[in-house]
Amino acid sequence: MQTFISLSVAVLAVAAHAALVTASSDTPSRALLVAQAQPEQQEEFTPIDQLPPQEQLPAAPLLVGAYAFVLLMLFGYLFIVSRRLTVIQREVGRLEGELKRTGRT
Numbered sequence: 026m027q028t029f030i031s032l033s034v035a036v037l038a039v040a041a042h043a044a045l046v047t048a049s050s051d052t053p054s055r056a057l058l059v060a061q062a063q064p065e066q067q068e069e070f071t072p073i074d075q076l077p078p079q080e081q082l083p084a085a086p087l088l089v090g091a092y093a094f095v096l097l098m099l100f101g102y103l104f105i106v107s108r109r110l111t112v113i114q115r116e117v118g119r120l121e122g123e124l125k126r127t128g129r130t
Contacts, residue, residue, distance in 0.1 A: 073081060
């Protein structure tokens with residue numbers, strides 16, 4: 026469990042560091058370059074089947090990836106909870122046995 030938490034913290038730290046580095050490296054000349062590189066916006070709706078292939082996002086792999094991530098996190102959480110529950114059940118059994126041995130109720 027501590028490995029899972031450590032890994033999660035490390036991933037979040039790397040993501041936060043990357044966001045800070047990206048935000049701090051923006052200079053006015055870079056912002057101007059990005060603004061010039063972007064195509065002008067369309068004024069009307071264009072159906073996705075009429076867009077060029079480089080402007081279409083593959084939805085299926087992104088959706089499958091998102092569901093896989095959520096399910097993986099859910100199963101990880103359930104695994105951790107089940108391990109904790111097993112430890113608690115053993116502790117309760119041990120305490121019940123100790124109470125029976127000492128004669129207390």
